[in-house]
Amino acid sequence: MFNALIDKLKAHPRTIVFTEGTDPRILEASARLLSGTFLTPILVGNEEEVRKAAEKAGFNIRGAEIVDPETYPEMDAMVARMVELRKGKMTEEQCRASLKKGNYFGTMLVAMGKADCLLGGATYSTADTVRPALQLVKTKPGNNIVSSCFILVRPSATGDNDVLAMADCAINIKPNEDELVEIASETVGCAKIFGIEPKVAFLSYSTLGSGKGEDVDKMRNAAEKAKLAMPNVPIDGELQFDAAVSPRVAQTKCKDSPVAGYANTFIFPDINAGNIGYKIAQRLGSFDAYGPILLGLNAPINDLSRGCNAQEVYSMAIITAALS
Numbered sequence: 001m002f003n004a005l006i007d008k009l010k011a012h013p014r015t016i017v018f019t020e021g022t023d024p025r026i027l028e029a030s031a032r033l034l035s036g037t038f039l040t041p042i043l044v045g046n047e048e049e050v051r052k053a054a055e056k057a058g059f060n061i062r063g064a065e066i067v068d069p070e071t072y073p074e075m076d077a078m079v080a081r082m083v084e085l086r087k088g089k090m091t092e093e094q095c096r097a098s099l100k101k102g103n104y105f106g107t108m109l110v111a112m113g114k115a116d117c118l119l120g121g122a123t124y125s126t127a128d129t130v131r132p133a134l135q136l137v138k139t140k141p142g143n144n145i146v147s148s149c150f151i152l153v154r155p156s157a158t159g160d161n162d163v164l165a166m167a168d169c170a171i172n173i174k175p176n177e178d179e180l181v182e183i184a185s186e187t188v189g190c191a192k193i194f195g196i197e198p199k200v201a202f203l204s205y206s207t208l209g210s211g212k213g214e215d216v217d218k219m220r221n222a223a224e225k226a227k228l229a230m231p232n233v234p235i236d237g238e239l240q241f242d243a244a245v246s247p248r249v250a251q252t253k254c255k256d257s258p259v260a261g262y263a264n265t266f267i268f269p270d271i272n273a274g275n276i277g278y279k280i281a282q283r284l285g286s287f288d289a290y291g292p293i294l295l296g297l298n299a300p301i302n303d304l305s306r307g308c309n310a311q312e313v314y315s316m317a318i319i320t321a322a323l324s
Contacts (some may be wrong), residue, residue, distance in 0.1 A: 001153055001161055001194055002315065005322040009038040014321040017109050019102040019120035019129075021045030021066060022053040026122055028310035029317060031059040039321050042067055042115050044102040069105040078108050085111065085136050098132075107132035110299045116324045119317050121304035129303040130171075130294070143296040147171050147183040150278045150291035151194050151319070164281070165191040165198070165265045169274035170292035180222035181229055184267045186295035188233055191265050193322055200226065201244035201263035202237025203273065207253045210240075219269055226267075234258045237267070241277075290319055300324045 016033075018026045021043030030041040031054075040063070043050050047066045054061045072078070075096075082095040082104075090098070098104040103124050109115045120129040130146065139146060149167035156162045167187040172179060180202070188198045202223040206216040216238055223237030236259035243253045243260050250261030268274035282289040294302055300323035302316055 001163060002318060004195060005193075005318050006036065006038055009318065009321055013038050013040065014116040014324055015040045015042055015065075016317055016321050017042045017044060017106040017115045017118040017120075018122075018317075019044050019106040019118065019124065020122045021050045021102070023122045024053065024057045024059075025308060025310045025313050027054045027057055027059045027061060029313035030061050030064055032310075032314050033317060034061065034063045039317060040065065041317075042106075042109065044069065044106050046070070067105075067109070069100050069102070072105070075099065078105075078112065081112060082108055082136065085138075103128050104132045104136070107136050107301065110301065111136045117300035117302075117320045119302050119304060119313070119320050121302075121306065122308060122313065123306060125306075126170075126303050129301070133294070133297055133301040137298045137301060139296050140298050143182060143186075145172060145175075145179055145182055146294055146296045147175075147179075147186055148292035148294050149183075149187045149190055150289050151190070151293065152278065152281050152285075152287035152289050154285065154287045162287075163194055163196050163264070164287070165194070165196055166274060166278045166281070167265075167267055167295075168271065169268065169278045170271070171294070172271060174270045177218055177222040177225060180218070180267060180269075181225045182296070184222075184226045184235070184265075185229060187265060187267065188230060190293060190295055190323070196264055198233055198265040199259045199263050200233060200235040200237075200265045200267060201239045201241075201259055202226070202235070202267045203241055203244065203277075204238035204269060205240065206238050207240045207243045207260075208236075208238065208257070210253070215269055219267075222267070236260060236263075239263070241266075290315060293319060293323070 148170040152164045154162045204219040219238035242249045244263040247261035302320045
């Protein structure tokens with residue numbers, strides 16, 4: 001999977017902002033990216049401190065761009081643009097103060113077209129990565145929400161990888177029907193980037209009417225709306241997970257479904273189910289989980305776990321850049 005993403009980036013090299021330029025994990029991943037020449041890191045921080053941190057850790061970051069908010073020559077223009085984007089919600093002084101912070105400064109580099117994408121969260125919380133993105137980069141035209149998905153990868157006995165998409169496992173707590181349709185649409189687009197031919201299951205504790213309840217109705221209605229919105233994508237629901245993935249169970253419960261038994265893209269009814277579901281796949285199913293991948297923004301911006309390692313930073317940087 002990653003070889004295909006790297007080939008895509010080699011054909012169209014990108015730049016990626018790292019908001020925590022002195023973090024050893026960021027520096028290690030940056031050194032590895034620089035050796036590949038397909039993705040150029042922009043490290044936010046004091047240049048002397050960044051270089052000292054890299055030297056101390058033994059990482060060669062020659063070729064990386066280091067940008068310091070304190071000395072950035074276009075700061076006045078950046079402040080003016082941020083005031084415009086905030087539409088009266090922040091004063092010039094408040095914008096200037098926010099832009100001293102790596103998360104806001106890095107996001108504005110993307111918003112102003114100075115970088116293609118951003119990866120943060122090695123030390124910032126998810127909220128501190130997502131909030132600037134919502135305020136400054138904002139959602140794509142036609143989108144009402146930002147959502148997320150996880151890509152799960154596991155080596156298969158056939159020599160290929162099993163690759164699945166699961167959403168929304170991290171952002172929207174209890175999405176309504178229309179939000180579920182938007183989540184599904186964004187997840188389908190993301191899945192295709194990772195080589196998945198989406199077969200979408202809207203998951204529930206019921207399979208095509210076997211159970212009753214408000215949550216069942218929500219998933220059934222959302223599935224029907226998604227079919228109308230994406231007529232060329234195989235979609236079905238509501239489906240129980242076993243019916244969605246087991247051909248034997250599907251033959252018993254819903255043999256005429258275009259998706260059941262072979263689903264690879266899963267839409268969960270709420271964040272509880274989604275978060276639990278992807279972690280079960282990760283911990284008991286031996287899948288590697290990549291994400292949360294933020295969807296619906298005008299530019300790719302993603303969040304790291306504060307417990308991440310350098311390999312995860314490297315992988316998420318490639319994923320983020322491939323979305324641009």
